[in-house]
């Protein structure tokens with residue numbers, strides 16, 4: 016069979032005033048652009064799980080003709096985030112009309128199986144490991160089922176594990192390549208819609224397998240920059256140190272997402288700096304301890320909050336920038352949260368900052384809680400799950416106040432003067448440590 020794997024990309028902010036502002040604030044759109052331009056690691060993994068007697072073709076949604084005849088495949092697999100799911104359903108419809116069977120998978124599909132099943136010939140729930148090889152064999156034999164459940168445990172072990180097909184990216188114009196080192200996150204934040212929703216527990220890939228993947232990924236990149244596609248890369252510090260010693264030998268630059276606990280371990284930080292780590296993205300969520308209460312299962316983030324400033328300094332002084340992420344629209348947030356975030360960013364001397372709106376992704380505990388309380392603005396708002404559009408009624412301010420505060424904060428954080436000041440502050444921190 017010739018199998019087409021199609022990745023959806025490109026989230027568009029729906030709120031008009033914010034969309035217009037985005038165009039004029041280059042730093043605001045930067046990280047969004049990076050994310051939109053990453054290849055789909057999920058589909059490269061699906062390709063790796065495909066038995067070798069089938070041909071696999073990887074396509075980005077933007078490469079397809081917007082209407083008319085589509086490239087022919089015998090089977091199509093589509094993976095999509097919530098914000099593009101309606102476009103994914105439409106594309107599935109076009110292929111099904113052309114009598115090509117369509118399979119849908121990914122986190123949104125897993126959390127909204129009934130809805131997705133109405134748009135596909137088959138859906139894959141959970142990860143593709145343990146499901147895709149069976150599905151392909153069934154499709155080949157003309158007996159494809161409507162649902163396949165992937166493994167939710169042991170995904171990095173034989174026989175489930177398969178190395179993603181990074182070779183499919185050769186000759187394509189990506190700035191970064193993604194590699195996954197773990198699945199899940201023990202913090203379990205109420206709003207999180209990442210891989211922890213498709214796994215039974217936190218799962219760590221053995222360092223040796225990670226390095227084989229990194230090597231395969233670096234083979235297809237001219238100027239290697241690796242983005243580790245984890246929820247939280249350094250949960251296990253012993254594993255982390257071994258990983259860092261190995262990645263150091265690869266002479267590449269890399270980025271990942273983790274939590275603030277990395278700052279507790281100076282040896283880990285030194286190894287990160289020496290191994291090419293350029294930036295850590297860390298969910299600080301709120302500068303207010305009140306705002307952090309109840310965010311995660313054990314109030315872990317709340318217990319870290321009084322160490323935020325010291326931790327950011329420990330990381331940045333080693334030449335690793337921190338992209339600090341904040342969420343606005345939390346239940347305790349009042350309009351005072353906007354200047355509080357601006358002040359915290361100044362005081363902490365974060366080089367980069369990302370502010371998003373609390374978003375009830377369908378199927379998450381947050382969604383269920385807000386739906387039960389009648390606090391969702393609409394029944395169905397999937398295309399507005401952009402992290403910038405407001406989809407719920409905040410507890411302590413109006414929707415208008417939240418939207419206006421967000422615009423105010425963007426204008427105050429993402430302007431040339433602020434960026435210059437943050438760069439200067441960051442260089443001062445690094446110089447100070449070097450001189451010490």
Ligand code: SF4
Pocket residue numbers: 200201202203204207208209211246247274298311
């Ligand atoms: S710490 Fe980050 S990745 Fe982990 S559950 Fe919370 S939001 Fe998700």
